[in-house]
Amino acid sequence: MATKAKTQTLEDKLKRLEEVAALLDRGDASIDEQLAMYEEGMRLAQECRTYLEEAELKVRRLSGEPDESDD
Amino acid sequence: MSIFVPMQDQAVSVSELTYVIKGLLEEGIGDVLVSGEISNFKQHSSGHRYFTLKDADAQIGAVMWRTRSLTFRPEDGMRVLVRGRLSVYPPQGKYQIDVSAMRPEGVGDLHRAFEQLREALRARGLFDADRKVAIPRRPRSVGIATSQTGAALQDMLSTINRRYPLLDVVFRPTLVQGDGAADDIAKAIIELDAAKLDVIIIGRGGGSLEDLWSFNTEVVAMAIANARTPIISAVGHETDVTISDFVADVRAETPTAAAVLVTPITVDDLLEALDERMLGMTSIVRTRIDDMLETAESFVDGRAARRVTERIHLRQQRVDELVSRTSRGIQQHTNRMRQHVEHMTQYLTSLHPLAPLRRGYAVVERNGVVLGPSGRVQTGDTLVVQRFSESSTVEVRTTTPPTILPPTSEHHGNEGENSNT
Numbered sequence: 001m002a003t004k005a006k007t008q009t010l011e012d013k014l015k016r017l018e019e020v021a022a023l024l025d026r027g028d029a030s031i032d033e034q035l036a037m038y039e040e041g042m043r044l045a046q047e048c049r050t051y052l053e054e055a056e057l058k059v060r061r062l063s064g065e066p067d068e069s070d071d
Numbered sequence: 072m073s074i075f076v077p078m079q080d081q082a083v084s085v086s087e088l089t090y091v092i093k094g095l096l097e098e099g100i101g102d103v104l105v106s107g108e109i110s111n112f113k114q115h116s117s118g119h120r121y122f123t124l125k126d127a128d129a130q131i132g133a134v135m136w137r138t139r140s141l142t143f144r145p146e147d148g149m150r151v152l153v154r155g156r157l158s159v160y161p162p163q164g165k166y167q168i169d170v171s172a173m174r175p176e177g178v179g180d181l182h183r184a185f186e187q188l189r190e191a192l193r194a195r196g197l198f199d200a201d202r203k204v205a206i207p208r209r210p211r212s213v214g215i216a217t218s219q220t221g222a223a224l225q226d227m228l229s230t231i232n233r234r235y236p237l238l239d240v241v242f243r244p245t246l247v248q249g250d251g252a253a254d255d256i257a258k259a260i261i262e263l264d265a266a267k268l269d270v271i272i273i274g275r276g277g278g279s280l281e282d283l284w285s286f287n288t289e290v291v292a293m294a295i296a297n298a299r300t301p302i303i304s305a306v307g308h309e310t311d312v313t314i315s316d317f318v319a320d321v322r323a324e325t326p327t328a329a330a331v332l333v334t335p336i337t338v339d340d341l342l343e344a345l346d347e348r349m350l351g352m353t354s355i356v357r358t359r360i361d362d363m364l365e366t367a368e369s370f371v372d373g374r375a376a377r378r379v380t381e382r383i384h385l386r387q388q389r390v391d392e393l394v395s396r397t398s399r400g401i402q403q404h405t406n407r408m409r410q411h412v413e414h415m416t417q418y419l420t421s422l423h424p425l426a427p428l429r430r431g432y433a434v435v436e437r438n439g440v441v442l443g444p445s446g447r448v449q450t451g452d453t454l455v456v457q458r459f460s461e462s463s464t465v466e467v468r469t470t471t472p473p474t475i476l477p478p479t480s481e482h483h484g485n486e487g488e489n490s491n492t
Contacts, residue, residue: 038356045349057232062243
């Protein structure tokens with residue numbers, strides 16, 4: 001778990017961003033609704049950017065446990 | 072000096088003597104690593120293997136119990152390297168090597184063993200295409216089984232870090248060459264498979280055929296075949312081919328290539344896609360506003376309206392500049408856009424053609440085009456006069472200079488009032 005993650009994961013945000021972009025693209029909303037979507041989309045995109053730019057590799061280690069192999 | 076020197080003329084039993092010999096050999100020699108040629112190889116129905124290890128001048132018996140895993144099929148004449156313990160078998164008064172591990176020694180024998188195993192596994196269908204499991208389009212987690220100290224690990228980690236550091240990496244330090252390596256690799260595969268990851272990489276850097284031998288063993292092949300997780304085999308360099316490459320779901324030419332395979336979509340790809348999205352959304356909203364602007368322009372003509380559109384155009388130009396900068400610029404751009412639309416809405420309301428009509432003014436059109444303040448009307452023109460309550464078509468008889476001077480530019484085509492039918 002990344003410390004920065006709020007309730008939404010990166011995947012959630014990317015998914016929502018695609019939805020918003022698709023809705024915007026459909027173009028049947030009022031200008032006010034479009035602007036609200038635009039704002040949400042931009043906020044999501046910016047959050048994803050920050051998250052991606054700050055990502056660092058973490059490696060978990062699996063130690064060779066005592067084995068009960070049955071060969 | 073010997074522990075067995077008869078002190079007196081006192082006989083010992085055969086068993087007693089054998090017991091002493093056993094102690095001498097087993098304690099005194101113990102673990103051995105012997106190189107020799109196999110002869111008289113027999114696999115008993117019990118599964119235990121008996122054979123003789125020999126060279127030009129000597130030979131020694133050897134036994135390899137069923138429970139010891141063999142990484143190839145021994146044949147008479149093969150040169151092998153054997154690890155084991157010297158032991159004495161009292162019922163027959165024989166000493167022999169209790170073999171714990173054995174592998175072909177000569178390059179020719181290694182190749183022969185390789186071919187043998189490859190054919191055997193192929194015949195069992197382990198290389199069949201329909202056994203292969205695809206790597207997920209965008210893996211979230213990867214298990215890595217390789218040596219902790221090898222360059223392969225560093226290569227893979229730095230590649231993953233550069234391309235997609237969000238990948239959840241589980242590393243299982245694994246013995247990749249020498250005695251016990253084959254078993255440890257197989258065990259690592261089983262453990263990583265149990266960890267339910269999206270994909271597993273097994274591998275190591277380049278080395279001699281002997282160095283890579285653990286990846287040419289049946290125990291590793293079976294572990295790969297039995298795993299549910301897709302496995303990438305990344306052993307040695309481009310030209311090295313191992314049995315694990317055939318059984319694995321995907322063969323990578325090098326460990327670095329494997330790291331690329333598990334990070335098909337990079338952070339840079341995602342950032343680029345995000346930028347594209349942001350620009351796309353911006354252009355949709357901007358186009359919408361442009362459309363509104365055009366509608367406003369089609370309603371009215373005149374300097375006041377032109378001034379409004381010029382101001383809006385100036386804003387749009389700034390918006391364009393902002394967009395082409397960083398995404399933070401795009402954020403600001405959002406706010407400007409909103410401001411811009413609020414202004415626009417106000418102007419649109421005030422410029423709506425119905426507003427003056429309600430106050431008794433009329434709009435004059437010629438050929439469907441609204442006549443502005445500078446529009447010249449000539450005798451004989453057919454005009455359409457739009458009033459609040461009706462629209463009429465009129466023909467111009469005479470034109471004269473204006474009798475009422477407009478206060479300023481606030482002037483909405485009321486010249487039409489001068490004309491009569």
